[in-house]
Amino acid sequence: MFDVNQIRKDFPMLNGKKMQGHPLIYLDNGATTLKPQVVIESVCDYLTNYSGNAHRGDYDLSHEVDEHYEQSREIVRQFINAKRKEEIVFTSGSTDSLNMIAYGYGLTHLKANDEILITVAEHASNTLPWFDVARLTGATVHYINLDETGRLTLENVQKAVTEKTKIIAVAEVTNVLGYQAPMKDICQFAHERGIVVVVDGAQSVPHQVTDVQDTDIDFLAFSGHKMCGPTGIGVMYGKYDLLKDMKPTRLGGGANSRYNSCGVVTLKDPPYRFEAGTPHIEGAIGLATAMQYLMKIGMNDIHEYEQELRQYCIQKMLQLDNVQVYNPHSMGAIAFNIKGVFSQDAASLFNSYGIAIRAGQHCAKILDEFLKVSTTLRASFYFYNTKEEIDAFIEVCKKGDDFLDAFFK
Amino acid sequence: MFDVNQIRKDFPMLNGKKMQGHPLIYLDNGATTLKPQVVIESVCDYLTNYSGNAHRGDYDLSHEVDEHYEQSREIVRQFINAKRKEEIVFTSGSTDSLNMIAYGYGLTHLKANDEILITVAEHASNTLPWFDVARLTGATVHYINLDETGRLTLENVQKAVTEKTKIIAVAEVTNVLGYQAPMKDICQFAHERGIVVVVDGAQSVPHQVTDVQDTDIDFLAFSGHKMCGPTGIGVMYGKYDLLKDMKPTRLGGGANSRYNSCGVVTLKDPPYRFEAGTPHIEGAIGLATAMQYLMKIGMNDIHEYEQELRQYCIQKMLQLDNVQVYNPHSMGAIAFNIKGVFSQDAASLFNSYGIAIRAGQHCAKILDEFLKVSTTLRASFYFYNTKEEIDAFIEVCKKGDDFLDAFFK
């Protein structure tokens, strides 16, 4: 049974943290999430009780670290239901993962005139690496049209795909508009044409059940810090055969098995070839603890509860005349503006009531060409938010016009 | 005044941790170091009390994170005496830093027939990226000869440099042989010829005073975890003008200031262009705390004490007939073997007495072509080690022949 009050007790930041004198209402979960006590403890446990290096050394401490580290990989495998744990590569975050895919797979598999498909709703981290890889290979980046609400549909994918399409790189849930892409259908269509599907899961993996075998996606990128885990840790999932056929973007200690002074290098098998250097050990361990915590609550329950919160919030917002909502029917973040108030001024007003929401382009800087507004506000929930918090948020929405209040309180 | 017993109280792992029933004697500091309580607390403090995102959001929590994060950059600047804090780029570790330099600077500045100089004592992370960049650009990797003891001398640098030399990439202190390179002289010689000097500081920065303005090095790479900091965090230092002229190896959120759907991208100024995506926030903060801790003890005192330990240990080892020491006169790790015992078997024996030392090629896999032994043992100290620990270590050296004891205790 989902009991949000019980859950909130697990998060130190929800028990005493204040902002501008008000208890923190954290609605910027799209940017990063708060950490439950168990995650904090598992990070501290490594630093305090077994802080050795992994994959190294020939003594029990190092072996102990190794076991924790590899056990973390196995927990990630479970969380996304990958076939093998060797398909899980630890990275420093979604951005790192997406760059590894673009430069490690895209750069070595694309040639002049090949096409990469993305959308204008992609995060910068799923846009800029593809621009660059296109520049280097002579391939081109094309856009799949969004439908009039901002959604990615199978039909539009079908329209955008040509003989030359080699890669489709899209977010499963986008970070501003929050629509869910029909990944399974897209994969089926793509695979019939030999197209590789890269999924930016930064905003989906934390909020719903992920099953990479069911959707059959080829690559998946996501970040630990957006799902109750530490910062500086993320995951690149890839089907094993694709990983084997891929070049690491970082070379060095731990990634090679043999080399000599003539430059002949033998790379290790995945995932190790992609994890050169000392990894973020307590990050991997902390992320695994976060996943165990989430699985214990249940990803289905989390998803359902978040949808309930979103509905509740949207209904109240739609009743306000001074608020414009851009994506009432999606399932992720709520993108909106207070009419006549510059987003940054509005965010400041929310801040003065202890409410954390974000203003700006949200790193999806080309979305303005679709939404036709240059910046928006974004409120994004996680399973520890409550209807009472939303009520407080709505009250501040109503005060929108007095945005300078923030400055004179 | 340097009081090792006082210092040891700061490290939880030195107060209660056991290995094979013995109190842990940790002599694998070249691989990673133990963490003092203050570092653990600063990491926990972020996770517990202000776990927001940096460079994002428009509310006090995010601003608070930003301040801590940028303050950490300033502390790193102080620690290595860089001119500006914008010359400090947070990375995921030395390996990441060295790859960023090789691919971000080397790849864009080298052309066919240019020469890159390294030594056979370099760590894989300062070797493999250069092999690859050479392959991609048509440049070649050449080796500066070590002298007969394994030391890098100015004379040999001078002999190796040609008209075509563009980059010298060497460790300030190497990880197996532990000799200190004369960086200031090398830089002076190199700069007169327009050669850029890349320094792998993974084994020097933790153990001695670093002054990048005094040595005048162009790039410096090092890791947090080898200097009492968290894993998954490191630093790339570069002179500002060089950084401005360099391409990031990861693109994405936070690194660009503007772009549009046609692919026109404007990168931010350094260091931000190199820090795409959510950074390892608690890592940067923890590293800064570690540096403050080290500075408070004093890097000069730390260095002096470690040299004293090394002398003490070397003298005892040289008295043992069954031990071969490969680098009695250097200042870093001690490379040795127990005669007639395979290094891995020996490490196991040490383990059975609670002593952590490492066996193998130590990620400097081409060194065997110089040492003519394929593997060695490595004992590496940090300022929290004691003479009593060394005595215990020496006792086990003496037992070398009975290496199977480890198996039958």
Add this chain to the structure above:
Amino acid sequence: MHSLNDPQLLREIIMDHYEHPRNRGLVDDDSYLKINMNSQTCIDNLDIQVKFDGDKIEDVRYDGEACAICTSSTSIMSELVKGKTKQEAQKIIDNYMNMIYEKDYDPEILEEAIAFQNTYKQANRIKCATLGWNGLVALMKESEE
């Protein structure tokens, strides 16, 4: 001088300059020095132009996209320094920065700019309240080179 203790008045000053920014709009004239100021951590993005006549600041222009705090602080700045010598302008700038960073300052000299006296309470707005001012500083420096 404005009453420092009347939030209503200070607020009206900001709103007035936000809704009716003075000296806004760029000119196509090479005798102006120009700089693009875009905050790397927020959305504000202004181009600033200044025309110097020897030691004197003859004109200040700006345009772009910015929040209320950024727009009105830049508007007020433009009025304050126009026609002043660089030295006089520098004194105003110094006092303004002191106010923003909670040091001693002379409220008299800042005139309407005192509307931003509370900025420190929302530290994340400092970048907004200083963007235009920092642009001026950069151009004054450039004019000396």
Add this chain to the structure above:
Amino acid sequence: MHSLNDPQLLREIIMDHYEHPRNRGLVDDDSYLKINMNSQTCIDNLDIQVKFDGDKIEDVRYDGEACAICTSSTSIMSELVKGKTKQEAQKIIDNYMNMIYEKDYDPEILEEAIAFQNTYKQANRIKCATLGWNGLVALMKESEE
């Protein structure tokens, strides 16, 4: 059968096979299947060759660089399975792995290989004590394909 409780004896077995490894040295014969086993976390690096004759393991060879535990466990393995059917070898392998991973096993069938019964106490040596055995497993699998 060897006495399980005499460390001195077990130790001598390991030393004997380390210093005088049986079946060591590769042969230049295409009828052997071959695999390189190199532990990704340690230094051991062995090439293993097995010749199958139908269902029978006719010969086992190996060479390379490895520690005492790895060398002697491979030597003992080669003696144990040579001349056995795949099924018999599989039973020995299963018992060996069970011993290593602290499950139930039949000491009788393992003969000298029981010298490695303490491996679990130094868990970081498991990779050494199983490298050669895993090579055999891989080649047996390959022979079925």
